[in-house]
Amino acid sequence: MDRRSFIKSCAFITGALSIDHQLLAQIASQFGQPRLKIGILSDVHIRHANQTDTLEKAFTYFRDNGVDGVMIAGDMADSGLERQLKWISETWYRVFPKNKAPDGRHVEKLFIYGNHDMEGQHYGDLADIVDKDERDALLKKESLVNDKAGFWKKYFKEKFQPIYIKEVKGYKFIGAHWGNQQHIAGMPEFLEAHRSELEGEKPFFYFQHPHPKNTCSGPWAWGQDNGESTKILSTFPNCIAFSGHSHTILNDEYTIWQGNFISVGTSSLSYTYARGGRENTYVDGDTQKVPAQMQVVKQSDGKQGMLMTIYDNYITLCRHEFVYGESLGKDWIIPLPLNRKEKTLSFDYRAAHATAPEFPAGSAVHITRASGKDRYGKEQMQTTVHFPNVLSLNANQRAYDFEIQVEMQDEDTNKIMLTKRVMSPHFYLGEGKDDNEVICVFGEEELPTYRSIRFAVRPVECFGKKGQAIYSEWNQYK
Structure with missing residues (x-):
């Protein structure tokens, strides 16, 4: 069997072939021509004007890798202020002036509001942004939630819609802005209204800020919605959903899940979290005093994202960190079409087929x-x-x-x-x-x-x- 046949057969047998990014680059031509490339980010959390360097670095990485669009799955403006959205916009247009790459191709904005964009003015006291006696005036003038449509139009130069659908090179993307922690009003009805154009073997991509309940990052992930999205998306086996909010690391295999659809966590470009239950981790927002002899690992340089490439028969997800420019693990490869009987990306399937890691010979305690x-x-x-x-x-x-x-x-x-x-x-x-x-x-x-x-x-x-x-x-x- 030649290399091409081996890669193809492995992918169809296992459902998702993980492969070293450098090796993938060497054999990518065997996948055929890429149909679409999308950069994927979430939880950017820009608070001050001098905090856009990593975002610009990520945009530049995506631009240089030929993306046709960039997704930000919420939480752009950390305090939900106009000035923070303005800094996001300025960074975007520095890298993609007039929404174009240097070679002239159009690069689509696939952005949504998250909870910080809509509610961040209530998180903390804003003391590092404005004096206390100016706070009320600032919030009245700059809180994005007061005019979310107007600010969106001003800085992203497009009409705001609570739920929108865009087509990028023949593939449909549905973005659902933050409603509240539980659900996004009208989201099931929107998908039903577009069912005839979404159904089929061709994948479409849905993104919201919180994780659909009991999907990616497992049932213990904090900040899940009430399950309404999981219920409706489960009727679309050709859907790949992306979501942020939990800041869960991309080098956690639980970050990608398969049930009746595929759900992928987008991690964070600002800082990351790991699962709790370890001597040097914790669960954000947990008020219990967990006994621990070790301090929590600080993850302020955990700034992660993905590059998605779509081919005729595969989708690849390259997991990347933007501080040191390293891969976070083998690229995930998802075979197409998605509506296969065997759920080989499910947690149970991958747990059953996992290989135990082993210490190198001679390791000592x-x-x-x-x-x-x-x-x-x-x-x-x-x-x-x-x-x-x-x-x-x-x-x-x-x-x-x-x-x-x-x-x-x-x-x-x-x-x-x-x-x-x-x-x-x-x-x-x-x-x-x-x-x-x-x-x-x-x-x-x-x-x-x-x-x-x-x-x-x-x-x-x-x-x-x-x-x-x-x-x-x-x-x-x-």
Whole structure:
């Protein structure tokens, strides 16, 4: 079988072939000519005039890669102010004057308002933007929600519609502006009204700000809608939906989902979040005081987006970060048409076919002890477990996170006394920026007293499949 036949057969068997971006670039000609290219962003969160550099960098990346349009799935103006929308507009027209690339091709704006655009003036006190005594006048004059249609027309030079449909080189895009957290009024009726032109084997693309409920990023993703969008989109098997809001990282395989349609999270161009439940992560907005010996990993340089390329028989999604210019993982390849019986992008299917990551030969665990503070400032003796990261560069597959267990000797048994999960130091970036050792910290009160213990460390892939453990020496740490 030649390379072309192999690629084609693999894609149709598996439903989504992940492939290294550089290799994809080498064989892309075998996919035929691209029919359409779209840059995809969300959650830009421009607050000040000097914060548009990354946005301009992303626009330039898309321009230089030949896009026909750019999607921003909401949250452009962080405080919902006119001046912030103006800075977005100015950045766009610097890169795409008159909505054109240097070669003269038209580049379509596929933008929508998110919750920050409509409600951001109520988040925080705006103290870094305007003096308190000028706040009311500013909000009356500049709040986008006061004249969302007028500001849209002024800065994007097109009519505002709460839900709109645009055609880009024969492919339809439906953008639904923020309504509220629960739903977008009129969205099901809009899709029904356009059903005859949307149905069929040709894919169409829908985008809103919150995730359709129980789709991409899993059921635990915060900020999902009430499920109304999931219900109507499920009647369109040729739909690919994009959504932002949760800032979930693109190097999380849960970010793409398949049920009766495909749903893809768009991450964020401002900062990112990981799933909670790890020793060094948290859930945004969670008011519970979760015990943790480690600080939350700061992800302010997590600025992510995608380049989508549509071919006759495939759609590719290149996951990219815009600070260091690295790939966030193998490109997703989705075979067309989408209405296949087997849901090979579903979480269950991919979990069943996942390969466990493994530590490279010779990997070791070592332990240090010192006084330190937990996440909330309580000082105590801490035991730190050190071990190498697991990357595709050194082990053919990158670990999503790690499981660390405390094992205790008790007569003739070994008992598991405590289990933690931890992310690597720069899990949200490309592998080139995440090659340092990984640590997990245990507090003095968490470990058994005067017993021999050891630490078992296992790499875990995104859907939970675990590799073989490596172990520390047995010792008493008190």
